[in-house]
Amino acid sequence: MTEDRSEYLRRFTLIHECAHSILHRPYFSRCDNQLTLFELEDANDRSHAPLTAAMTSSYNGKGPRNFQSDHDWIEWQANSLASCLLMNKSSLSNLLEDYDLEDCSSLQKAVIVNQISDTYEVSYDAARVRFERFTRDYLNEGSLF
Known part of the structure; x- marks a missing residue:
């Protein structure tokens, strides 16, 4: 096993971002200013949205989760799918x-x-x-x- 715990975080983050690609591609394809990990050759072609880059969440990690926005929900969904895929x-x-x-x-x-x-x-x-x-x-x- 890897002793470098940051590698564990990188591994989960990669699967989390893949979960966004699976679950939320239409959502991110509508966001013209969304950062991406890979750019499309034709910037006007949004039919195959690129894998999205990480976004921040309003959740501070303390206490019960409070879903204040669509973004909070999609982060929870990506975390849940990543968790189920890995474990x-x-x-x-x-x-x-x-x-x-x-x-x-x-x-x-x-x-x-x-x-x-x-x-x-x-x-x-x-x-x-x-x-x-x-x-x-x-x-x-x-x-x-």
Whole structure:
């Protein structure tokens, strides 16, 4: 495993931007001033919007997420898809099958999140969010992702 945690962030960011390309291509193709990672040969041809570059969010990372704009929602959607692509339900189920997810202590949760982070080479925060969503869905009769 890579010991350079910044590599984990770069990996997640790449998949996050790919998720924007999958989910939000029409949204970004309408934004003439949107920065892109790759430019089109014909600047007037918006039929195949280029992969978008990162944008900022109004979320400060503290407390419950407050979606104040369309942009907040699309960032959440890209993060969610990236998380599911990198840490899919089937693989995560196998990784966590030996844990009692209904009765985990805070310390055990931290150990599990560290294991997820190392296994999938994602940041601790990405692993924590995915673990929280996974256990919530798992304990509430499951979800597709």
